[in-house]
Amino acid sequence: MKILGISGSLRAGSFNTALLKVAAELAQKAGVKFEIYDISDIPFYNSDLDADNKPDAVVKFNAAIKNADGLLFSTPEYNYSIPGVLKNAIDWASRPGFNAALTKKPCGIVSASMSSLGGARAQIHLRDILFGTLSPVYLAPEFLLASAHKAFDENGKLADQKTAEFLDKYIQGYVGWLNTIKNN
């Protein structure tokens, strides 16, 4: 079992990337491989480049998705939606339609935001986008982290025990769902 973690934030001190690091530890404890994929080198989507010779960063990204049993997105909310960099990466991985790296790939969604809504609106948008790529999404329990700046210490370590337990519950549920899909 292998999960690919994708953060919607390129920021070095990103709470979403930090959340994926905690998710990776929890998944590894449950015997699951977890790799965090950096989408920062993926160029802007351009159909002219989406031909036989795709950009190297796109070829690498598609291969990493194909090689994973499931994806775990951790996204911030930007203006009530997901960041453009994440939508851009998803657009690349969604082509060719119906036969893309993302087609039928099981996905999980978590979010972290400094606001009290924890990225809930971005989660709903991301779920809808993943319907468009024919990627099934794990539905419950949902995980979102509100006031993310209060849950992490100054070294970027998760300091809030309740958040760790909540995320563990999400990871256990998500891995169980992936196992059901894999064994069917």
Ligand SMILES: Cc1cc2nc3c(=O)[nH]c(=O)nc-3n(C[C@H](O)[C@H](O)[C@H](O)COP(=O)(O)O)c2cc1C
């Ligand atoms: C362009 C921009 C728009 C934002 N819009 C929202 C928003 O609509 N809702 C929200 O909760 N936070 C919003 N934020 C705050 C981010 O969610 C918050 O800074 C978050 O911590 C960023 O994620 P990161 O720590 O993983 O980089 C916005 C931040 C930026 C830069």
